[in-house]
Amino acid sequence: MGRFGDDKIEEVRSRADIVEIVGAHVRLRRAGRNFVGLCPFHNEKTPSFSVNAERGFFHCFGCGVGGSVFNFITRVEGLTFPEAVRSLAKKYGVTLPEHDVAGPAAGEREAMLKASEVAAEFFAHVLWNTTDGAMARDYLKSRGISVETARAFMIGYAPSRPASLAKALEKRGLREAGVKVGLIRKDGNVAIGAETYDMFRGRVMFPIRDAQGRAIAFGGRVLDARLPKYINSPESPLYSKTRTLYGLFEARQAISSSASSGKDRAILVEGYFDVIALWQAGFKEAVAGCGTALTVEQLRVLSRYTKNVIACFDGDAAGRKASMRALEIFLQAGLLGRGIFIPSGFDPDTFVRERGAAAFADLTEKSELLVDYFIRDQAEKVGGPTAALEKRVQAAKLVAEKLRLISDEIQFNLIVRKTEGLLGIGEEVLRKEARGPGRS
Ligand SMILES: [Zn+2]
Known part of the structure; x- marks a missing residue:
């Protein structure tokens, strides 16, 4: 994959029009933010195949196939990955290096x-x-x-x-x-x-x-x-700052060696010292952004190692707000994400040093899905499932905005059910608000 350089591949990916490429093989129609059509990879009569132009990927809710414009070309035209990159580079006028490896x-x-x-x-x-x-x-x-x-x-x-x-x-x-x-x-x-x-x-x-x-x-x-x-x-x-995580090399092994027991996870913190102090206290799976706000790309990289990511936030109002912002980034990266709140006045570094590893382990055990915090927050703001319908519908609209970011059907259904319970808003209403392919 690296033979053209990641930058070049990224350039081809961003220039290629995935709707045009897929559209040459599948009849697509617009549905909200996406395009939908009959899946070319399995037999179906109602469309469950969707293309997201903004984010540059396709996904079939029927057979589960999905990926980038390159993955589509390799599947449908039987090309290797480098061949797919070359073919798209040519089509969209991106010059690739002459010599693949030793240039x-x-x-x-x-x-x-x-x-x-x-x-x-x-x-x-x-x-x-x-x-x-x-x-x-x-x-x-x-x-x-x-x-x-x-x-x-x-x-x-x-x-x-x-x-x-x-x-x-x-x-x-x-x-x-x-x-x-x-x-x-x-x-x-x-x-x-x-x-x-x-x-x-x-x-x-x-x-x-x-x-x-x-x-x-x-x-x-x-x-x-x-x-x-x-x-x-x-x-x-x-x-690339937006794609790099500090500590990932050190954490990688710990994450993959716990994968077989299903206990694999990563702990996402903010600073170098947080990663290092947690590592020293036995939490070898800690990683941090490199002086940037969390990005979708960083989470995509991390999700190759584990889908279970616990993010640490400050236990104050600013931390709550940060967790809401993080939720959107997690969902865009295809992760639900969990969160823990570090007591005010501490960061993970000082917390684990002053309170000890057992206290930090306790916090991670109490981690909750970010989306749970979000829905509960909305429900609390309007006054729960018995509040005036108007208010609950408004809160449901906010939740539906987040639901639109979820491409995984199981995750989507899970959250719809939770919202139903906390807001007393019917599943059908939520589905309609968050309507996407295969969900109408
Ligand atoms: Zn399919």
Whole structure:
């Protein structure tokens, strides 16, 4: 899949008109936000096959087949995945790299990975073996992070001298690659009197790793409180903020090894320190966004490993609001999502350190479906199933808006039934409000 580069595949995917492509094989008609038609993959008389143009996928509620425009082409035209990418790239005018694997683009990518690896090793060396690192070692200790944990996450320290890493990269011929991944800059910085200088200076460094464990970007936390607390690597050919989760490499194994017992799950938190503190306390399945708000893409990546994702929120009003926003993102990613609320004044890091692992485990056991919080919230606002019908219908409309985001029929039915109970609104009314293919 990676032979064209993920960016190229994404470009083809976003340019391709899935309605046009599917429409060449299936007679489609518009139904609300979607297009529906008779499924080309199983025999049917009433349409249960739908195409979502906005989100670029198709799904059949009858036989369960679904996926991207590429999956459609591979199935219907019998092409391999790369052939499907090539065919669509040609049709929509996207230029693909000439050489699949060993071309110059691949060489450049290798150099960027090498530069990131050299940087991670350099930062770790400075942290553990130099006097520059002493302050950072003390700092990690003050946050309760053991040496073993710090090493597992490849934590390092970027010295405050302006061009320390730049020199290390230049020596290995990796200056250009270092610039491309945002580790060094060469536009000259008058303030620090250097032509080529390090982006990260005087910061505790958290390498962000890809699924294979290779550093692809960094987050840096300052020790000097006068500067911005965190800076993160910019987007690069190696690194997309919206698709990357911090800690996924470390969590992956824990998640998949519990899959056979059906107890697989991921815990979604906000910061590097949350992931690290939970890992150290035995919750190896914790991951975090990389300084961005949660995205659908991040959840899609995570859902390849587990469908059971517990998100942590602050236990205040802002946290409640955040959980409502998260619900929409979870549903768009095809996940129901569970939530826990961390008591006010704590974050997962401080909570697990001060209250202990058992207290955190208790919280996760009390996790609830995000959609339950949402429906209950709506029901409470209007006064429950005995409130005036008008008010309940209004609340039902809000729930129906969320229902429209659900493509899974079982999930959809589950939530319709819950809403019926909490709002006293008939199933038929809800279905009508949230009408989609196969649901009218
Ligand atoms: Zn079908």
